[in-house]
Amino acid sequence: MKQLFALVFAGIVGGLITLGGYSLLAPQPTLPVTQDNAYAQAVRNVNVSPAMANAPFDFKEAAAKSMPAVVHISSKIAQPTSNRQDPFRFFFGDSYGGGQPQGGTGSGVFYSSDGYIVTNNHVVANADEVEVTLYDNRTYTAKVIGTEEKSDLAVIKIEGNDFPTLDFSNSDEAEIGEWVLAVGNPFDLTSTVTAGIVSAKGRSINLLGGGKAIESFIQTDAAVNPGNSGGALVDAEGRLLGINTAIATRTGVFSGYSFAIPVNLVRRIADDIIEYGSFQRAYLGVEISELDGDYARELGLPITQGVVIEKLVEGGSAKMSGLLPKDVIVGVNGREIKSVPELQEIIGQAKAGDIMDVAVNRNGEELSLPVRLKPE
Numbered sequence: 001m002k003q004l005f006a007l008v009f010a011g012i013v014g015g016l017i018t019l020g021g022y023s024l025l026a027p028q029p030t031l032p033v034t035q036d037n038a039y040a041q042a043v044r045n046v047n048v049s050p051a052m053a054n055a056p057f058d059f060k061e062a063a064a065k066s067m068p069a070v071v072h073i074s075s076k077i078a079q080p081t082s083n084r085q086d087p088f089r090f091f092f093g094d095s096y097g098g099g100q101p102q103g104g105t106g107s108g109v110f111y112s113s114d115g116y117i118v119t120n121n122h123v124v125a126n127a128d129e130v131e132v133t134l135y136d137n138r139t140y141t142a143k144v145i146g147t148e149e150k151s152d153l154a155v156i157k158i159e160g161n162d163f164p165t166l167d168f169s170n171s172d173e174a175e176i177g178e179w180v181l182a183v184g185n186p187f188d189l190t191s192t193v194t195a196g197i198v199s200a201k202g203r204s205i206n207l208l209g210g211g212k213a214i215e216s217f218i219q220t221d222a223a224v225n226p227g228n229s230g231g232a233l234v235d236a237e238g239r240l241l242g243i244n245t246a247i248a249t250r251t252g253v254f255s256g257y258s259f260a261i262p263v264n265l266v267r268r269i270a271d272d273i274i275e276y277g278s279f280q281r282a283y284l285g286v287e288i289s290e291l292d293g294d295y296a297r298e299l300g301l302p303i304t305q306g307v308v309i310e311k312l313v314e315g316g317s318a319k320m321s322g323l324l325p326k327d328v329i330v331g332v333n334g335r336e337i338k339s340v341p342e343l344q345e346i347i348g349q350a351k352a353g354d355i356m357d358v359a360v361n362r363n364g365e366e367l368s369l370p371v372r373l374k375p376e
Helices: 003-026 035-045 060-069 265-275 293-300 342-349
Strands: 070-077 102-110 114-119 129-133 139-141 143-148 153-157 178-186 192-203 216-218 232-235 240-248 257-262 286-290 306-312 327-333 353-363 363-374
Touching: 060 070, 060 178, 060 232, 070 114, 102 178, 102 240, 114 265, 139 178, 143 265, 153 265, 178 216, 178 240, 192 257, 192 342, 216 240, 240 265, 257 265, 265 342, 286 342, 306 342, 327 342
Parallel strands: none
Antiparallel strands: 070 102, 070 129, 102 114, 114 153, 129 139, 143 153, 178 192, 178 232, 192 216, 216 257, 232 240, 240 257, 286 306, 306 327, 327 353, 353 363
């Protein structure tokens, strides 16, 4: 028995020595990167400051900056003007009844500290009463300063000073894949923040009826629902990047994509509304269509992207500057133009009297022409 015990003991000791030696000699495995660390590493390449890039990334700072600057808007219309289906109706959660006051809710963003608020036109259109509730639950009666239906923007004002505002981002420099937050009041759930990325730029969804409408939306996958309309789209540093306006949906609720008006366009229109009461729009004076592969072959062109001038308006800016039918606009002021919404956006940001450097492809040859924009 003693001999058997000695053999067993010797086997155990030998095994322990073997395991110990392997542990010392074998290469040590590295710890796997956690999901949080991988997430932080991935976002260091987006448009954030070096100070933010050196820290684990989250949206706390951006949310804290943006929430106080976003307000809840409630509007009432005493006499509904029409029973037709409103394409924006799903943003309000309102009830249309025979002869009953019509009301709805949405969001807005402080544009200046003295009480100017930017929102969507469809949030306050035809409203007889507009009430604004702030992040700290103070309520104010607001006055509609002006609206711009063809871009779906409006400016309202409440009395007071020292209201919280946001820094402005540069929407022209926003990149696909960049992180964004949508801040608003979906379903009357005040001060709600959702996150996503920029999915596309220069997107038109034919929401505003075409023609003179300016549709060049920033498309994101941040969740936006009824009540978010007019709220803030902010970048990862909490700067205002756009005004949330619409969603692509078959159900009336978020289905994967939302659309925001770029802040550079918002600023151009809002500044005019505040100064003049309306948008003082400049026009190029053209009828246009989008170039694609088939049209390029028809025109015998070596390019497949751009905006084709189909017709010149008599006395318009384009005709006075020497542009011709079938010229393909490929750039304005050094910015590449690939689509109709991109052209509409950059012209929409300009003022009457501005001289634009318009690059066109004419019969396969590229040339640049200065165009002085005229008012409508």
